Structures are given as structure tokens and as C-alpha cells.
Amino acid sequence: MISTSDIFSIASKKEFEKITLKVFRHQYEHNAVYRQFCTLLKKNPSNVKRIIDIPFLPIQFFKSNRIVSNTNSDEKIFTSSGTTGMITSKHHVTDLKVYETSFRQAFSLFYGNMEDYCILALLPSYLEREGSSLIYMAQDLIEGSQHPDSGFYLNEYKQLIKKIIELDEAGQNVLLLGVTYALLDLIEMHSFSLKNTLIMETGGMKGKRKEMIREELHALLCKGFGVKAIHSEYGMTELLSQAYSLGNGIFECPPWMDILIRDTEDALSPIGYNRTGGINVIDLANVNSCSFIATQDLGKKYENQTFEVLGRFDNSDIRGCNLMVQ
Template identity: 70%
Template structure:
């Protein structure tokens, strides 16, 4: 039996490897979709002895199959966004407490006590649909902050600008988390109405979740972050790397370099051979180990391109050609 205590208290590389292999064996036994995929690659519990030998399930399986490693009833279904007629991913969650513990501990590792912040969320395209794991997380962070001004904003930019200015005058630490196109829209609104945002930098953490959602042209990260920095008067743009198919998030506190919590790890696979890995600093496909995904699949081969660096940070560079456009920090270069 693998418990939250096992997953969320990993303290060393050796411990991570031990728990990861234990999770692999558990999911091989309990997840029929994953087991069949492993068998197709001639992999099983007897011949997988290291993390490098673990098969990573292509993320597209969350669109076509029920990826689940539990006999318990499904408590919650998270779904990805998509245009009309597009097949969307679904993440079947049998115990949502794993997700809650993952994002709460992950956030506190990078940002400290949530009660030190007022949390403002500008996530219109996520609020306009059901099943968003991002909305579930941010709603909980808003409530956990216990700040009377914390909340969601749809398209009410005037109220949000006024709130940001008020909180800045009060010296309140603020996290503004927003989908990319809406943050750019907010800057343009403030400029057009002569409500300056540039002076907010000292107490503001600006966190973009990626995604133009077809509202604006895609930009390279450097161009986007330059516009956001100038518009809000902050020196660094923070980012969150997460997706429907994961129950953990990596965070960037600037310069597009992400770090994972201890129960999550990134590997970079060769774009020509999905079963081999490339050296640090070389571009490849992003594989994610997310041990919080204990009841679905912890080994996901994403459609994202990236690089990993010696200090275990990583960079997201774009997506494979012909992949679906999906907003969660997937910036096209």
C-alpha cells in the first residue's frame, strides 16, 4: 500500500527512485491500459529495474481511454479545454485529496504560507467551462488565503485594476494568476483608461499560466515576459506548469526556468527515439513523473518540447508539430 506519507515526504534521490519503482509496479498491476501499453513494449515488473526503463504513457491516452489505477469510485473528473468537436482529455480522480495535498504542499514549498497573500485570479476561459483542474486549485488557494479581497475575475477589468491599486497602497502581498491573453488585455485596458499598473511591482507576484486560447497570436516567451514586465512593473514573471493529466505543478520564479516539488520529476526523451533520453541541455520531448497521480498514471509522455539543466530545473520550449494547442504554459516558438 502506497500512502500520501510515502509520496509527499520524499527526502532524497534514492528515496525517490525507490518509491517511483514501487509506484510503477503498483500501476502495472492495477491499471489495465498502462499494463497493456507496457506489454506492447515488452516491459513488465520483472525487467524494469530503474527509472530509465519505465515506459511513459503517451498523454493522448487520456483522450481515448479511462486511465485509472484504482477500483474505487471516481470522485472527480478533470477535463481539458478544446475547440468545438475536439476530443478532450479526461483525468479520472478517485481521491481528490491527493490533488489537494499535492498543490497545497507544492505551493508552500515555492511561495510559503498562502495566508501571507491576497490571491487574485484572471482566468476567464477556464471559468467559462466546467472540469478545470486549474480552477479547482486556484479556488482552494483563494479560500485558503483567508483574505477578504481574494477572488476570481472574469472580464471585469475596472474592478480588478482598482483592487490591485488598493492592495498596493496597503502594502499587501498579492499573487495575480492569469491566463496569458487576459493579462495582456488587462494591460491594454489600464493604458487606455489611464489607470497605471506600472507601480505595482514591489508587492505583486505575476503568475501566467500560458495560453492565448486563439485570442491573440502566440509569442516567444522572452517577448511575452518583456511585455508583461513592462505592463505591470515587475522584474520577473512567474509561471505554473501543469495540465489536466497531472496532479502536481512545477513553478518558475522567473526566466522561464521551472522547478518541481520532490514527488515530481522531468526527463527529456529523444524526439527520434521515445525510449531513450538526451543529455542535459539538449532539446527533447518532456516526460513527467508525477507520483501524486497514484490512482491514474504517474508516467506521462507529454507533447511538449523542453530542456533539462544540471540543477534539475527545466525549460519548456514549445510543442511537437501537429499537437493540439492547449493552454498551460505551452508557448510556441
């Protein structure tokens, strides 16, 4: 049995490796879909002795399978956003406490006590649908901040502008968590000069605006909000952990999460530092579903264990990842 307290108390690389291999063995044993995938690749606990040997399940599996590693019933099903008619991912969560521990502990690690902030969430695309894991997290952080002005904003841009200025001028620490296109909408309506506010962008354009490269986007947001850096959150429906960037698009993982980079031509071959490839995520908070996920994101990892997200695979570019995908 895997103890979640062990997962969230990892304090060294050695501990991470030990628990990761233990989680692999557990999921091989108890997750039928993952075991079938491993069997196709001729991987099993007898020949998986290092993290580098572990197979990463293509993220598309979450669109067509119930990915779970126990027999418990679902407490929540998180769903990804998608255009009409698109098949969305479903993450069957059998223990919400694990997710809550993961995002609360990660927030504390990167930002300190949530009670030190007023948390404002500008997440229209997410608020307008059911099943968003980001909304679940934001709601919990808003409540945990215990600040009377913390809350969600949908399309109330004028009220939000007034509130941000009021709080910032009063010296209140503010965290504005916003979907990218909505943050751009906001600075087109008002030019800020903020001293006590962190801007954290999440998600993307959601089809509302043309995609932009990060340097251009962050330069616009820095100028519009009058801040030196734009923070970012890297998470997804299929994960129960987030990596954070405190600026310049350089992300860091909490101790129970890690990133590996795979070859774009051969999905089963990991590559080294400073090279662009597909992002594989180890998320030990996903102990009850699958902790080893091959995403559709492109990125680069550095020797200090930080990483960048550089874009997404075009579907036609995904090679070696399509075994068993329905």
C-alpha cells in the same frame, strides 16, 4: 499498497527513485491500459529496475481511455480545454485529497503560507467551462488565503485594476494568477508600477491572440506590470502536480515530481542535459491514475534539475508515441 504520506514526504533522490519504482510496479499491476502499453514495449517489473527503464504513456491516451490504477469510483473528472468538436482529455480522479495535498504542499514550498497573500485569479477561459483542475486549485488557494479580497475575475477588468492598485499600495502581498492573453489585455488597459504583487501566468493564448516566444511575452508583462520577473505555473489536466518558475521561464518541480527529456526522433530513448526534446513527466501524486506521462511539450533539462518549456510538438512530429493510441 502505496502510502501517499510517503510520496509527499520524499526528501532525497534515493527516496524518490525507490518510491517511483514502487509506483511503477503498482500501476503495472492495477492499471489495465498502462499494463497493455508496457506489454507492447516488452516492459514489466522484471526488466524495469531503474527510472530510465520506465515506459511513459502518451498523453493522448487520456482522450480515449479511463486511466485509473484502482477500482474506486471517480470523485471528480477533470477535463482539458479544447475547441468545439475536439476530443478533450479526461482525468478520472478517485481521491481528491491527493490533489489537494499536492498543490497545497507545492504552493507552501515555493511561496510560503497562502494566508500571507491576497490571491486574485484572472482565468476567463477556465471559468467559462466545467471540469478545470486549475479552477479547482485556484478556488482552494483563494479560500485558504482567508483574505476578504481574494477571488476570481471574469471580464471585470476595471474592478480588477482598481483592486490590484489598492492592495499593492496598502503593502498587501498579492498573487495575481492569470491566463496569458487576459494578462496582456489587462496591461493594455492600464500600465502598473507594482511593488508587492507577484504575477503568475498560466495557460496560453487559448486562440485569443497570436502565440509569442516567452522572452517577448515576459518582457511585455514585466514592463506592463512594473515588475522584475514573471512567475509561471506548469501543470495540465492529466497531472496532479505543478512545477513553478519564479522567473526567466526556469521551472522547478516539487520533490514528488520530476521531468525527463526524450529524443524527438525516438520517443523511447531518453536524452541528457542541455538538449531539446519531448517532456516526460513523473508525477507521483498521480498514483491512482498514471504517474508516467509523455507530454506533447518540448523542453530542456539542466544539471541542477530545473527545466524550460520551449514549445509544443506539431502532431506530425510525434514519433514512436503512437502505439495503441485510438
